[in-house]
Amino acid sequence: MKRIFDAQLIGPFAAMVIVTLIVAMTTDRFLNPGNLSNLFLQVSIVALIAIGATVVIFAAGIDLSSGSMVALLTMILAQMLKFMGLPLIFALPLILVVGALLGLGLGLITAYGRIPSFITTLAALIAFRGLALTFNNGSPIFSLDPGLEPIFYGKLAGIPLPFFYLLTFYGLAAFTMNFTKLGREIYAVGGNPAAAVLTGINVRKVQAITFAIAGFMTAVGAVLMSARLNSGSPNYGQTLELQAIAAAVVGGASLAGGRGNILATFMGAMTIVIVQNGLNLNAAPSSVQNIVLGLIILLAVGIDMWRAELSSLLSSVFGKSASVKGG
Amino acid sequence: MKRIFDAQLIGPFAAMVIVTLIVAMTTDRFLNPGNLSNLFLQVSIVALIAIGATVVIFAAGIDLSSGSMVALLTMILAQMLKFMGLPLIFALPLILVVGALLGLGLGLITAYGRIPSFITTLAALIAFRGLALTFNNGSPIFSLDPGLEPIFYGKLAGIPLPFFYLLTFYGLAAFTMNFTKLGREIYAVGGNPAAAVLTGINVRKVQAITFAIAGFMTAVGAVLMSARLNSGSPNYGQTLELQAIAAAVVGGASLAGGRGNILATFMGAMTIVIVQNGLNLNAAPSSVQNIVLGLIILLAVGIDMWRAELSSLLSSVFGKSASVKGG
Amino acid sequence: EDYPAPVPMMDGAQAAIDAITPKNETFRIAYMPPATEFNYYIAVGEGIKAIAAEQGAEVFMLAPQSGADINGQMGMIQDVLTQDVDAIIFGTHDEFAAAPLIKKAVDQGIAVLMINSDIPNFPTPIHGVVGYSQRNGTHKIADWAIETYGGEPVKVGIIEGQPGYHSTERVGGFLDGIEGNEDFEVVVSIPGGWNVEGGNTAGMDILQSHPDLDVIFAANDYMIIGASFAAKALGRSDIALLGNDGDTSGLEEIAAGNVTATVNTSPYLMGQAAMHATLDALEGTYPGGWIETPTSIEDKNGAIAVLQEPEKLFPLPSKEY
């Protein structure tokens, strides 16, 4: 367990705590139980998609497609539920498979076509929304299935269901990254792909798999989105990919690949959501929300980059010896 | 001149010609003079912003902020013209300076803060739109100045003015990249920043300058956007940054930096606009437009990546010796 | 009276007024439009605020920037539900998405009114709806167009909004209006994304592909303003440009002769009516139902007349008329 809860979590955790304290000071509505359980609902979709975004980043890729893919998948799901009359129990696994396959497709093009993932997924960002528009003449499809809403709004033992999704998927992801062959191969591919090839790691396969994982997690997010909004729409999920990447980055994942802790991404997502919640509770206009989110991303990465400088600054301020062992 | 018109232009030029031929075959409305001059209007804003995007890419950076910056700058310009009563002749240079300074700011944070430009400009993508919303309650500002529209819609000797802007700025950019110290330094920084440091190139300064150039060109684009719509709005320019990057990439610029020809970016932008125009003339729905644009990006980069394989395939098909000197 | 007499809603769509339980001495009211990107909702909000100031209630606005960001709006409603608000005045581009949260609000004893709508049967019972009939408004402008341009063949291009209720209703009203008239023919219909930039691109495209258009109708004023620049660029001063909304900038464009006419729906007045009804609902004196706010068709002269009464407008006109 030491591996999972490692030093890389300290920074993002501290950030989350600080942000929580600040928000709690600005409004006494923050720390009521209703609002706290509400936070899990708020964070769930972004945080689940961010798992995939982070895994791709660990392997030194980037996934810009998830927002559009959410739109496409909600439309496909809506189509299946409303016009093809598929029961929920079949439609849900099917949409997860579709998501994983779309992701795999992007991964195969990236890995075997040797096209930078920024390009592949940029193309997909544009094309998937186009595909989403081909369903139902581009109009949203409303009121899909009575069984859908409880998937998002339901509770178990008084705890919102999304909490359990988060627990499950983050648990799985943390185990995979730290205790399985695949997880270590993903880090190796991100850290030095040339070395990974020479060590006998099937680099292209690993890259493709990360995108399949991202597609799958995006599908999970799309299901929750459909459930939350009981509809499918080609407009859903705009800039969701950026929010997911932001969560990963605020959690300290390096865009260069090979480094990072998946649980930190959850903390990154929580940090962002707590700030948004705090701003909502204070009825901040969307202008302020955007500016603050931009600053958080910058600060989080900045603090990560300047860690060495900051800590030597801190230690000199607090009178410790300046000659601490550098890292 | 050999330097400016080099072999790197052949591919993008061929792509543009092929696309033109295909579109011309599908509709006879394409090749009428009205439509052709219209193409310059259509391409101008993206193509001008793409100059900055490309220069940043040459130095191995990426600029995601230009779309939001357009929104912010149109709002500032509108504010100056409508509420502060500044004459156009002062407001225009001022807005170009503001754009360059905003870009420079991002460049300084990126270069001296050692934050990856993807992050800096992602934060700016979010924050700039927030800033744009702080003006005029977030509402668009209309009917700015009677002198504004002619800047976009005016003609000189029967040729739309944007044609001349394109000529001027692409001429300047091509000259800078090929015949000046700065241009060479930009390529050097993108090619190998570590080596650039050791040869005495001020790498951070050069990086910061590329972002200042991008900010300036974005301001030029924002002026044209304001002139085109005689208004400022916090919603303008959405996904414009992606279109600009797409133009660079379709023109063959490598996201890894150090390689590419600025004029190819213009061809990339033209290719995209011609396809969109062709689809519009054939009244294709926006779904198809998105899908086609996605595919073009993928194909353009794919063909560039697989050049070696494709040429050896072609030569083997046409029976040439397989052991041609590789390039 | 402060507002026209409400029309009862459909069976089962009316939430009980007497179940509203205000918690605060000074009423705390959330105004939650679908987006801040439209001046229109800002104008509605100003109407609401004006009455709130007059009557001593506290109002705050919370909305995502983009109208497409339904998920963001739901997040905001969720956050508001954990607070002690007494009433929510909301508008949405997706009533089915909003339904579960709106139901929760009603169950909590919050007064819930919807603005800029004419839905008599929101998916879950609410206390009131304030707005004009989307279909009637654009039907009227179609009638006006037939009266003004009929008698010879008229080719029509339509710029739709993002697909959804508002776009369907407004375009539908226009199509209803011209139906059966043999002079009017719709030759092209494409989306313009509700904004000026999208309207400009769409206008450019349809005028390129159909140079013979006589009339362009857009589902809101922003898009027709965008299209007007395209018409100007292509030298098409002869074309009739019709919009919908009547926000200040739209009216000014009509007064300036750039746009031909619009459906004036007086958002500022709509906001005032909505606030009066909300306060009444909190006092228990509102009977429930849909309040239809008036609409009118304004061409150049009409627009100038409206602009001469700036106290009924938000934002204020940029000059005196």
Place this chain on the structure above:
Amino acid sequence: MTSDTTPLWEFADISKAYPGVLANDKVCIKLMKGSIHGLLGENGCGKSTMIKTLSGVQQPDSGRILYNGKAVQISDPLAARDLGIATVFQEFSIVPTLSVGENIFLGNMPRSRLGAIDWRKVNSESARVLKEMDVNIHPEAITGDLSVGEQQLVEIAKAVAMDASMIILDEPTAALGEEEIEQLHQLLRNMRRRGTAILYVSHRLDEVERIVDEVTILRGGRVVSAAGETEINVSEIVSAMVGGDVGEHYPKENNATDDVVLRASGLRTKAGVSDATFDLRKGEVLGLGGVLGSGRTEIARALFGVDTLTEGSVELGGSPVKFRNEMDAIKAGMALVPENRKTDGLFFNFRASGNITAASLAEISKLGILDLLTEADGTERLIDELEISAQAEAKTVNFLSGGNQQKIVIARWLFADAQVLILDEPTQGIDIGAKIAVYKLMNTLTRAGKSIILISSDHDELLAMSDRVAVVQHGAIKKIVAAKELSHDDLVRASADNIEHVSKEQLAS
């Protein structure tokens, strides 16, 4: 069936072509158990190509591979591992972001019965291997934080951990000092005793001479001398490699004068320079000798303004200078040819001209506009004078051999007319012919009155090419001796001397 005369591995008529080159042309090699086989040849003769084929990284175009006399296929690196082949590649194949232990077992992590990675075993097994190699590195250290030499040792540990029946080493000593090389040789001798077959590639022929049992020599992708055909001594090997006589291996000219050009006193930096005092004379080559990690590169960085001085001063041409960064140093006439030409030296997106003028852009431009004619002329002249490949200006420099690449990096400072050049391992990884070319270049420079600081882990080279040698220990210059008065053994002893004593002293300070 296997007798002592059947090779463990036999590679017969292996051919491999890349677009435009036939890198291996019907190469045959036999590898015997318990024997160290040298594979030698000039840059680009196809050694690494052969090794990549043997390790399953790529497939040969034709040829047969026999394992214990039976034909096999090495379809990928995993197959190679299963067949008992371990390889140390020329390009670093460690993952810098992972721990040392993880790198050692990458692709083959010990796992528990449930399939989860057994981290305790990863660390204990790595510790065991490192101990066996007599290397003091912690298994949980992040590999990217180690020095280049330590990373190279981790690389070797990867191969050792596999307990392979054949081990292939492609230039394992390029980043190692004498001491580590000796340590590595000892390890290889132990393996040979246990019956391991070893294939060994190096451009440092002196150490090859010491360790190999037999050699195969390639030229232009072909075997020009099979095992047993060439005697194992440097001059025989060289003449087989280049197909003729190369003349004097160390053509040293003495151009040193008495004028002091650069004087460093008491330099100290945070990066590890603790006390460097020396002076450099006009036309002199001052060698810096020391063990791996002794801080020679760091002294160079301190002089060049890369690391800031915390103490001490530098005088250049008699007046004190203070370099805030590389740019200041270059303006003052200093030059640094870095240790790693690929990552720190060359612009692979440029042709020769772009590379050669990179440090002189201000000089060849007016008002920011480049004088391309001056650039072309200067480049042409240098390509000519330094006998750089004619291809250099036709294509980007990634297509050139290591020797030509190194000449281009040095040509950059000739073009810039630098007065003091710091050459950090200037002959690392280049073949004997190219080495001699670099030595001649050093003569040209000193003859023109320029001064050189030479950092080299090749002691023979350092002693032969320097006028004086400064011995570096723990970032401090301990003494400076005339190169003539120093023998190879003296240098080894001098640089290793008192290490324990010094480190205690350092701890106390």
